[in-house]
Amino acid sequence: MSPEEVLQSYAEQDVEPGRMSADEVLRTARATVRRGRARVAVVAGAAALLVLAGVAFALPSRRPDRGLPAVPPSAGASASPAARVWPPAVTGSAAPLTCTPSALPEMPGDTPLKRTVDAIDPTGRWIVGHSSLGLLVWHDDKVTNPVPRFVPAAVNASGAIGGFEVQADGKKRAAIVRGGGITRLPLPDGGVSSQVFAIDANGDALGSATIEGKATWEYSLPVVWPAAGGVVPVVAPPDLQPKDSTPVGASALSDDGVMLGWVQRDHRLVTYRWNLDGTGTVLEDSPVFQAYRVAGDWVVGEGQVGADREYFATHSFGPADATMVYTAHARWNRRTGTADAMGAFQTMSLSATGRAFGVRDTADFRPAVWHDGTVTALPLRNPARGEVLGGGISADGRTIVAGTGTREGKDGPIDITRWTC
Numbered sequence: 001m002s003p004e005e006v007l008q009s010y011a012e013q014d015v016e017p018g019r020m021s022a023d024e025v026l027r028t029a030r031a032t033v034r035r036g037r038a039r040v041a042v043v044a045g046a047a048a049l050l051v052l053a054g055v056a057f058a059l060p061s062r063r064p065d066r067g068l069p070a071v072p073p074s075a076g077a078s079a080s081p082a083a084r085v086w087p088p089a090v091t092g093s094a095a096p097l098t099c100t101p102s103a104l105p106e107m108p109g110d111t112p113l114k115r116t117v118d119a120i121d122p123t124g125r126w127i128v129g130h131s132s133l134g135l136l137v138w139h140d141d142k143v144t145n146p147v148p149r150f151v152p153a154a155v156n157a158s159g160a161i162g163g164f165e166v167q168a169d170g171k172k173r174a175a176i177v178r179g180g181g182i183t184r185l186p187l188p189d190g191g192v193s194s195q196v197f198a199i200d201a202n203g204d205a206l207g208s209a210t211i212e213g214k215a216t217w218e219y220s221l222p223v224v225w226p227a228a229g230g231v232v233p234v235v236a237p238p239d240l241q242p243k244d245s246t247p248v249g250a251s252a253l254s255d256d257g258v259m260l261g262w263v264q265r266d267h268r269l270v271t272y273r274w275n276l277d278g279t280g281t282v283l284e285d286s287p288v289f290q291a292y293r294v295a296g297d298w299v300v301g302e303g304q305v306g307a308d309r310e311y312f313a314t315h316s317f318g319p320a321d322a323t324m325v326y327t328a329h330a331r332w333n334r335r336t337g338t339a340d341a342m343g344a345f346q347t348m349s350l351s352a353t354g355r356a357f358g359v360r361d362t363a364d365f366r367p368a369v370w371h372d373g374t375v376t377a378l379p380l381r382n383p384a385r386g387e388v389l390g391g392g393i394s395a396d397g398r399t400i401v402a403g404t405g406t407r408e409g410k411d412g413p414i415d416i417t418r419w420t421c
Contacts, residue, residue, distance in 0.1 A: 119391075175196070232278045271288055296395075344361035365388050
């Protein structure tokens, strides 16, 4: 298969998941939900553990959440709901947002069947996506295609774009695009492929590399490419390394260089903060044990707090509840220590104001904004194309971009939309 054919397959199909690329996670999540429904219908109550891009995604069950003690059932709680019910709605303190959609400019020669938008920079002025043509860049309401065979994952306020280039052999190579030129990033020892999924204001990049002889995602190695050059593997600290079996992940990089992830300690996953030289420390007070996104003081990741924690501790689920396949997310403020339950909302991108962009639930994958507990479904340009394929939110939480398509994600035109809230 030629590089062009490989790139077209990325634009048309579910992309092989990286550690935490938002559009890739959601594409895989869609397939997971559907497979989960079919599987539960056959094997009632089976908790099928599926792995998405380094995120454990499981059918809800009565087992305690990883890293959290069990919560005793509350008085009168039903162990098995008679009807399919979503978890209790989180009561929001914020009023619903008013967001206005508009179409992004079209790239001449592109087709709406094979494209999506992947990320937006903190200022909201740079937007990146990809299609069968390669990299798409929107800046000041103009769209260009500066590099072929490139799939972006992040862009900073200077317009530096992190992602991967499709090589001649079809493998991924981490790279950064600046000013229309491409810089391929070095591989760590033994590395055979790599990708970037976050880049900060300084140009430091966070991503992963696949090590030779370790073909599955479990053995991919998180790495940092400092702006000054070189490549630094992200590994668990010596006191948390029982031989080489300790899972480690780094997936969140803030604009000011804060890098978060997780390590295993005493058979529990705990949030860990890394420095750019690979050293770091456990964040003992974090209610989030798999950090996905960090922006300003805010962190979003896997974690059950408040109503979510009570719900999962007091309910069990059977075939009728198979649509409720989702991982509970929590929002945590690193400065104040407060934490918020997010219900069925699934986060793709986080702003420095604490607003989150994602999908309101895994029943329909409709684009939405979470703001202090209030979920606002974003108005669609075409109601028939309402399933999120990728996107992001600016630092001030007022500009959102997303690609939305049909229920199957790739059948029919894809709308590239910008919302102003």
